Amino acid sequence: MTAIAVASTHDAEELKQLLESAYRGDSARKGWNHEADLLDDERVPLEEVERMLADPDVAMLAARNDAGEIIGCVAVTRRDEQLGYLGMLCVSPTLQSGGMGGQLLAAAEHQAREMGLGAMEMTVISQRDTLIAWYERRGYPRTGERRPFPVLRDPPLEFVVLEKRLDAS
DSSP states (O other), X not given: OOEEEEOOGGGHHHHHHHHHHHHSHHHHTTSSXXXXXXXXXXXXXXXXXXXXXXXXXXXXXXXXXXTSOEEEEEEEEEXXXXXXXXXXXXXXXXXXXXXXXXXXXXXXHHHHHHTTOSEEEEEEETTOHHHHHHHHHTTOOEEEEEEEOSSOOSSOOEEEEEEEEOOOO
């Protein structure tokens, strides 16, 4: 099993590089879980990654290979006393479909419970049916809520909201 632990501020550049390679551009197309056909801009500014890593209400988990390189990540953000937000779950494109995404999701749920959270929500671009189905198979049903995408696009994009109750295990 890959080592998964909370990332530090020293990991910001490497996390930024992973996020861009997994979500955008030709490198992302090597995997199944990308937005490269929908979006072509920067996924997340380095400053945002640094802010998240310094925020006590955010736990950014990093999966590392045997050489210590970050090959996957996920963020858990406290929204309120009971609700967490799952974001930035990604695995290096050439390593996708090997089970690491499920390991990261389980680690994020464990982290959320450690933070005292009873539920976790996420948003997924509505056009990403395969990814939504992946989360649904892991216990994240659609809530019926939709949220606007933060940047105007043509055609327009929107998010569907998924949420899972976390048991106390």
